[in-house]
Amino acid sequence: AQTVTQSQPEMSVQEAETVTLSCTYDTSENNYYLFWYKQPPSRQMILVIRQEAYKQQNATENRFSVNFQKAAKSFSLKISDSQLGDTAMYFCAFSGGGSQGNLIFGKGTKLSVKP
Amino acid sequence: DGGITQSPKYLFRKEGQNVTLSCEQNLNHDAMYWYRQDPGQGLRLIYYSQIVNDFQKGDIAEGYSVSREKKESFPLTVTSAQKNPTAFYLCASRDLRTANTGELFFGEGSRLTVL
Numbered sequence: 598a599q600t601v602t603q604s605q606p607e608m609s610v611q612e613a614e615t616v617t618l619s620c621t622y623d624t625s626e627n628n629y630y631l632f633w634y635k636q637p638p639s640r641q642m643i644l645v646i647r648q649e650a651y652k653q654q655n656a657t658e659n660r661f662s663v664n665f666q667k668a669a670k671s672f673s674l675k676i677s678d679s680q681l682g683d684t685a686m687y688f689c690a691f692s693g694g695g696s697q698g699n700l701i702f703g704k705g706t707k708l709s710v711k712p
Numbered sequence: 713d714g715g716i717t718q719s720p721k722y723l724f725r726k727e728g729q730n731v732t733l734s735c736e737q738n739l740n741h742d743a744m745y746w747y748r749q750d751p752g753q754g755l756r757l758i759y760y761s762q763i764v765n766d767f768q769k770g771d772i773a774e775g776y777s778v779s780r781e782k783k784e785s786f787p788l789t790v791t792s793a794q795k796n797p798t799a800f801y802l803c804a805s806r807d808l809r810t811a812n813t814g815e816l817f818f819g820e821g822s823r824l825t826v827l
Contacts, residue, residue: 606752630814642802642818688754692814699745699770700816704754 599624601691603703610679611711617664618674618706620689629693631665631672632700636686645687648672679710714739718803718819725790725797725826733788733822735803743806744786745816748772748799755802761786762808790824798826 600623610616622631633645648656648665655663660680664673676683689703716737725731737744743762747755757770761780775794780786790797800823804816 632815634816639820640800641820642804642816644815647815698814699757699760700814702747702755704752 599626599691599693599701601689601701601703603689603706605706606704607707607709609709609711610676612679612681614679615675615677616679616708618676618687618689618708620672620674620703622670622672622689622691624670624691624693626693629691629698631663632690632692633661633663633672633674634688634690634702635683636688636705637682637684642688646674676708681710681712684708684710716803716805716817716819718801718822721820721822723822723824725824727826728792730789730791731824733790733801733803733824735786735788735819736784737786737803737805737817738784739805739807739817740783741805741817742783742808744780745804745806746770746776746778746786746788747802747804749802749821750799758788758801797824799824 602621629650631648634642635645636642646656646658646661660677662675686705688705690700692698692700719734745760746758756772758776759778761767767778767780777789802821803819806816
């Protein structure tokens with residue numbers, strides 16, 4: 598069975614600095630998708646970034662980028678120039694079985710950005 | 713604007729009562745999902761549906777029931793058989809038809825408290 602592990606329950610970072618959130622996963626599949634979701638205190642979950650496993654290039658969305666290491670089954674999220682609005686729970690998620698596979702979520706990392 | 717609407721946002725229930733949480737989407741998505749979120753547990757899948765009049769159990773379906781009579785609607789009933797129903801419930805939807813890589817769109821959630 599696939600599993601997703603986020604080993605950092607809580608993290609904090611100073612405003613304008615860079616922080617990296619860790620995520621590892623376990624799967625025997627070769628074709629899958631990985632996601633980072635953000636849940637701010639207002640509670641609505643939104644997609645931050647996604648990565649297709651067949652793509653070697655790491656995904657980037659503005660200040661957010663990933664370090665995807667397929668062999669190591671690692672999918673970390675780097676947030677550059679952290680802003681107060683980045684304060685949230687961050688969930689790593691895995692989706693196998695093609696585009697219709699259900700998402701499996703990690704337990705989350707609570708990130709606090711301090712002024 | 714397209715999106716997912718969950719209601720009510722807050723709900724209180726006495727032990728032994730069934731309650732139904734509403735989830736409506738106007739995104740024309742085929743698949744809909746119910747997740748339960750507890751502190752430190754991440755998101756756990758309760759039920760999902762990929763087509764009208766059909767649904768499947770997720771990882772923690774015991775004590776819950778769903779229906780999918782319309783594409784837009786996927787209500788969740790928390791029955792008296794659910795032993796620990798106090799939690800935050802998230803509804804999500806997903807477009808299975810396009811080349812989309814499986815992004816989930818979430819509602820704002822419903823907080824259920826059993827008194």
